[in-house]
Ligand code: SF4
């Protein structure tokens with residue numbers, strides 16, 4: 001009786017396996033793009049306004065909210081009039097670094113930002129050889145500099 005139960009369980013398991021065989025779930029990355037959901041949290045994006053001014057006002061709220069202490073900001077003031085300024089406000093982030101060796105992609109920084117200056121982008125190819133390379137600077141994170149990976153597509 002026990003042997004029959006085992007054989008029956010194996011048969012049921014194999015039936016399930018064969019039923020799902022046509023449903024290929026493995027993506028042949030990087031030959032095929034990886035399909036990501038809209039809520040996917042990849043590399044951060046620092047945003048600019050419609051005139052290209054950086055939205056970040058160096059308020060430090062994202063750095064305070066970060067549970068991994070992964071964000072390093074240095075604030076500065078740019079007293080020039082708006083058309084010549086770096087940012088939307090006089091105060092801006094002279095330095096904005098994120099250490100991807102520490103980041104846990106929780107998204108708290110995005111939620112804490114009162115200026116919609118930082119969001120979690122789709123780029124997921126975040127592998128580097130040294131700890132120094134894991135620290136990304138403002139120049140790497142700005143939407144004007146960052147390119148979306150050709151190896152991904154966003155689900156509609
Ligand atoms: S996603 Fe989370 S851990 Fe990463 S920088 Fe933002 S707050 Fe910090």
Ligand code: SF4
Pocket residue numbers: 055056057058059060061062063073093112113114115116117118
């Ligand atoms: S990204 Fe947003 S929360 Fe962080 S310092 Fe800039 S304005 Fe403040």
